[in-house]
Amino acid sequence: MRDMTRRQLLAGSAMAAAMIGLPRMALAATKLRFADVTTEDAPRSQALLNIFAKELGADYEFTPFFNSTLFRQGTELVAVQRGNLDMALLPPSDFAKQAPEFDILGAAYVVRDSAHLSRIFDSEIGAEFRKSAREKLNVEILAPAYYGRRQLNLRGKNKVMNPEDLAGVKLRMPGGESWQFLGKSLGANPVAMDYAEVYTGLQTGAIDGQDNPLPNDKIMKFYEVTNQIVLTGHNVGFGLLLINAKVFNGLSADEQSRMRDLAKKAFAWSTAEYEKQEAELVDFFKQQGLDVYVPDVDAFRAHAQKEYLASSLSSSWPAGMLERINAL
Numbered sequence: 407m408r409d410m411t412r413r414q415l416l417a418g419s420a421m422a423a424a425m426i427g428l429p430r431m432a433l434a435a436t437k438l439r440f441a442d443v444t445t446e447d448a449p450r451s452q453a454l455l456n457i458f459a460k461e462l463g464a465d466y467e468f469t470p471f472f473n474s475t476l477f478r479q480g481t482e483l484v485a486v487q488r489g490n491l492d493m494a495l496l497p498p499s500d501f502a503k504q505a506p507e508f509d510i511l512g513a514a515y516v517v518r519d520s521a522h523l524s525r526i527f528d529s530e531i532g533a534e535f536r537k538s539a540r541e542k543l544n545v546e547i548l549a550p551a552y553y554g555r556r557q558l559n560l561r562g563k564n565k566v567m568n569p570e571d572l573a574g575v576k577l578r579m580p581g582g583e584s585w586q587f588l589g590k591s592l593g594a595n596p597v598a599m600d601y602a603e604v605y606t607g608l609q610t611g612a613i614d615g616q617d618n619p620l621p622n623d624k625i626m627k628f629y630e631v632t633n634q635i636v637l638t639g640h641n642v643g644f645g646l647l648l649i650n651a652k653v654f655n656g657l658s659a660d661e662q663s664r665m666r667d668l669a670k671k672a673f674a675w676s677t678a679e680y681e682k683q684e685a686e687l688v689d690f691f692k693q694q695g696l697d698v699y700v701p702d703v704d705a706f707r708a709h710a711q712k713e714y715l716a717s718s719l720s721s722s723w724p725a726g727m728l729e730r731i732n733a734l
Contacts, residue, residue, distance in 0.1 A: 435467040436653070440493040442645075443479045443601045445625055446472045449683070450495065450551050450645070453676035458668050479600050480581050486650050487544055495551055495645040499584040505542045506722035508535065509584045513719075514591050514710035516731060517642040520552040520677050525734045531727070539648065546654040549669035552677040553643035554619025554684050558592075558636035559628055561614050566636045567701045569593030569709040578604055578616040584719065589617070591713040592640060592706060601626075608632055619643045620687040621680050634697040637688075638706050647673075 438459075444451060451472060459468035471477075477485050483500050485491035498511035510516060517523050526532055527550045536547045558566065558577075566572055569592055577594035579585045580601070589596030597613050607613040608631040616628060617640070623629060647669050654662060691698050714720050 435465055436657070438462075438466055438468045438492045438649075438653070439471070439476075440468060440495075441471045441474070441476045441482050441485070441491055442495045443474045444472060444622070446470070448625055449621065449676040449679035450553065450673070453551075453672035453679075454495075454647075457672035457675055461668050461671075462665070474600070474602050479602070483543070483545070483648075486648060489650060489652070491650075492653050493647065493649045495647050497580070497585075497643075497645055499580065499582045501539060501543065501646065502584050502722075503582060505538050507538060507724050507727075509719055510723040510727055510731070511535075512584050512588065512641065513714055514588055514640045515707045516728070517644070519555070519642060520681065522734060523550050523552055523642060523644055526550075526731060529734060531730055531734070534724075539646075540651060544651045545648040546651050548647040548649060548666050549673055551645045551647060551673040552680060553645065554621050554680045555639045556617045556619055556641040556643045557623075558617050558638050558640075559615055559623050559632050560634050560636065561608060561611070561632050563633055563697070565634075565697075565699070565701075568705040571701075576612075576614040578607060578613040587713075587717065587719055588641060591710040592617075592638065593709060604628065605631060617641070619680065619684070620691070621683040624683070624687060624690065629691055629694045629696055632696065634699075635691055637698065637700045638703060640706060640710065 440454070442451065446452075446455070451470070454468075455470065459466070459470075462468065477491060480500065482491060482494040482496055483503070486494055498508040501508035502512070511526075517526065527535070539545050539547050560566065560575070564571070566575075572593035575594045576597050577589045577592070578599045579589040579596040581598040586596040586598060594615075599607050599613060604613070604616050605626060605628060608616065608628060615632065617638075618626075618628070620635070622643070623635070649665075654665075657665065688698050
């Protein structure tokens with residue numbers, strides 16, 4: 407019996423030593439269940455599939471769920487916090503539900519373009535937002551993902567040149583106070599509606615319009631049920647790729663750094679794709695019969711700024727943050 411025990415111990419030690427030298431996939435791949443509201447063929451989706459997930463390698467099992475097929479829009483953050491989901495790509499307004507300081511990032515005419523977005527998250531400002539997400543939300547922000555500037559997309563043929571022209575227009579906006587206020591700051595009557603329901607809402611007249619970056623309008627075929635695009639450029643559409651803090655903290659420092667770098671690499675590619683599409687899509691929508699034009703952007707900007715500064719939403723903005731963002 408003593409010899410048998412000794413042989414078992416030696417065998418166990420040899421197996422443990424062998425396992426140390428095995429790649430992680432032989433032990434267990436880190437599962438990364440990811441959810442997003444958009445389609446699989448969107449540039450940001452392709453960037454995650456073909457760059458981020460692919461280059462992470464076999465040590466990770468990246469399982470994506472697109473088109474809100476796993477969780478309804480607006481519920482993903484809580485799912486990540488509870489561990490029912492590992493990763494998501496969410497707008498700052500979703501963060502703001504629990505950490506109000508994020509509201510400033512979604513306000514009209516604050517983030518100017520993709521380069522400005524990158525400068526924000528490469529700066530101390532970005533570090534402060536990451537810290538806030540870590541400490542208040544128990545999630546880690548990996549990188550921002552640019553989707554394009556949001557433009558108005560409307561039914562009907564009445565031109566919209568200034569905020570007064572949007573009076574009474576039922577404009578679909580995502581749910582949540584900050585999104586709804588964004589619509590109000592433009593002069594419209596905001597209506598909450600899930601992204602997956604917008605096409606039908608436009609088709610039936612339940613809403614008069616929606617706002618999204620031009621690539622989203624094409625992917626979702628909103629041009630089939632609308633008549634015009636107003637190039638307000640009122641908001642830079644972007645998401646923040648987040649991961650459950652427990653999952654992230656379980657990685658080595660090198661793996662954490664590699665994951666951040668791959669996220670930035672992936673979204674650098676998708677940003678270039680979105681900007682290329684934006685440059686080409688004006689002609690595409692005109693060919694589809696839509697009226698595409700530039701309104702009085704200065705009037706929209708002045709109206710939106712006045713609305714925000716007079717509202718309680720700006721009270722959640724960190725002191726001096728707007729000035730710091732504007733200075734970048």
